[in-house]
Amino acid sequence: MPEPVSRRSTLRLVASAAAVAAAATGGLTSLTPAVAAGRPVTGAGPRAERLLARLTLDEKISLLHGATDPGTLGQAGYVPGVPRLGIPPLRLADGPAGVRVTRHATALPAPVLLAAAFDPELALRYGRVIGREGRALGQDVLLSPMVNVIRTPYAGRNFETFSEDPLLASDIVAAEIGGIQDEGLIATVKHFALNNQEKDRNSIDVRAGEQTMHEIELRGFEAAVTAGTGAVMGAYNKVNGTFACENRTLLTDVLRDQWGFEGWVMTDWYAAHSTVAAITAGLDMEMPDGTYFGTALESAVRNGGVAEAYVDRAVRRILSVMDRFGLLDGSAPPRPGRDAAAGAAVALEVAKAGATLLRNEHGTLPLDGGSVAVVGPTGALPFVSGGGSAHVVPDHADSPLDAIRARTRGTVTHALGEDLFGKAIPGPALTPAFESEGRRVAAGQTWEYDGTLTVAEDDEWTFVLHFSSAPTARPTVLLDGAELFPLAAGYGEYFSGGLVATAPDGLGVRRRTLRLAKGTHTLKISAAGGDAGLLFRLRRITGATRALDVAEAVRAARTARHVVLFAYEDATEGLDRTSLALPGHQEQLIRAVAAANPRTTVVLNTSSATSMPWLADTGAVLQMYYPGQEGAAATAAVLFGDSDPGGRLTQSFPVDDDHHPVAGDPRRYPGVDGTEEYSEGIHVGYRWYDARGVRPLFPFGHGLSYTSFAYSDPRARWTRDGLEVTFTVRNTGRRTGVDVPQVYVGRSPDLRLDQAVRVLGGYRRLVLSAGERRRVTVRVAPRTLSSWDAGRHRWTLGTGRRTVWVGASSGDLRLRTSARVAAARH
16 A cells, blocks of 8 residues: 655655656656756765855844845845855746736746646746746746635635645646746746645634545645655645644645755745744745844744744755756756747647637537627726736737637627726716816825715716726725725725726726615815826726616627627635625626627636526537636637637536535635534535535536547556556547546445545547547555545555446546456555
8 A cells, every 4th residue: 555755765866857747647758858957855965064064143034134235126036046066046027827027028828728728747937937938037946836726716826836636736747847847947846735725814714634635735735845845935824723834744744854845935925924933944035035044043043032043944955946956056957038939829829728608509609600799898908817916927928809800700899798897987077077087196295185076866876997006006996985996905905806907008907886776976186196106097997888888788699690698706815705706797788788699609718617597598608717828819719610629628617606616614714703514524525515415516527529529348457557548539520629537436335534536537639630549547545545544644555456448538428337446565
């Protein structure tokens, strides 16, 4: 049976990134060999030890926390080096979907879209784009990838991570890290651990059992360690009563002693809470400053509160990774130039590969070249990425409207349908009148307004503020004495969304929707020009203006052969969603347009699972998530059938807000009295639906093709390397297409531990021409066939006869066989 991995018996040579990808997919052809950067540390080398011996205490401390960067690259963090000894500084950049600095970079599709391709080889190339660009843009450390399991559909960062399934997440994270570090950029897997929501993330105490942690959340982190990740980022939240960044069980017992990790652990930004407890538990670096690991740590060492050996241990870990990447002796390859064209090519390929067709009735897709009505504000605007630390300054971004026009000779029209940016407030409604559509305040000046707003009838108003100032210097607007646009508590305006937080002309945008009674309301505005001056607009959207927009969309739909309606949801770090429904009045828009034209395709630029009460009214639904800078071209390619939609859902889509794993129990989400309980245990995602017999809207692994596939002749046999499952796949349609057959394995009759009804054991991504037949082999590793025994603190192989299913999703299991799993004989 599998044994826990001891610190010193960990892999002495981790496979190259190519081998990691090959193992995940069952044997890919050889790829470019990984450079030395792809190998894990096996203890500090002599160079790191010599430097450590020469460092003063002050110099050691300076390496253990962030500081202000004298440069102008605009990355997230900076650690000064020690010039006296030739230790260079480290620059650390966000980068789940591309390198986040103030300069242009390739804006790749969101990680959840990458994972939807079920293709670790593609993840390897995705990582290589980020790795090269990170080095080209002056960075040394990437604060990515994120591998926290998708547990709740409300989590604001679900688009930044991969899956509800730990095997798929492990495969993708291992391959991506291999690609990042092949290029000489240090990867930082995050957020360790159980950071599965943004709500109260700085304080929530997440309670989870040992089996749940190891089988669900920790597998992706272990895969990252095995793949050689240079760094690990600790999470904000508490884990079983102790903050993650000072949790000895996580940072030492699991990460170091069980998995053999020898890189360094840093905090998430401002996630440190102590000095002594943190460094003795295994934390090595505080970011972005030195509140606890600066003067406070130095004082603790000098007065005997912390042994200097703990400081040496942390410095040794950092220097060892730097040495491994050639940063201490100048052996790192010269920084490359950006290859924007190559990055764009990978971005386009990923967006097409992860495009997931959820519904396609009556041949709605692919489009046949007739007239097309494009509906929705995000049809005419590029929707590149989510907000927060995932936002990237793209090289370029086209609108889907332009891409569709470029692809067809038919007539293409556009109707707004849902207004995002508002219309001018009528002059007579403001007393005294002022130019609300473009008020300028000069630098160093202030401007104030004290008047009234007259509303003609009871109505829903959405106030829309456009502004050019720095986030904290935007105008203050009071309606009836209450602030219309308050700053988000604790976050300022950093977490403000990706697309709809910026107007087409670049001004920042904030919105607030209220029911206003007929009559007069007080309106007060205060605006300061600051150092650079200020331009702002105050607009509104009302029931009347909304009705006009919907009517225009319906007219366009009636006169076109096809309708492509773009729906959006603007998720961001720092904030969870409050509903699975589309925001605003998009649901009503979809119903009205689909009623006018049943050949309506809804394209979803959303972050995670979405409820769809309008689903039956539509012809097709295409999930594109946040598709990156090439998203418009990729969307058009799939809509017109130039590319088969090859994506599959990496998370189950619930029917509604009342039927999913964390519904109805606030202790599971968002927590009660500061504590959140993972009482569903190992039954996360599709495992919960199977255990409860609840049917989701769309199951894990679901995705349609423009052709059809048949499976036959399943065989399963036990080998010393695990289960070997073989079956035949045949393209039964008339065109080339992509299929992702999935293997699921049932419970062990011999284990007396909690087990899922079935778990994903493996998968293969296939491209088959019309009529082509292929024999496929999927290997299910012993780890996947094992359960974590909390009483013995180890993995235990689930022996006995195990049922094996082959299907197109967790809800479409077409073949069934079985095999007897036996413990290895020694």
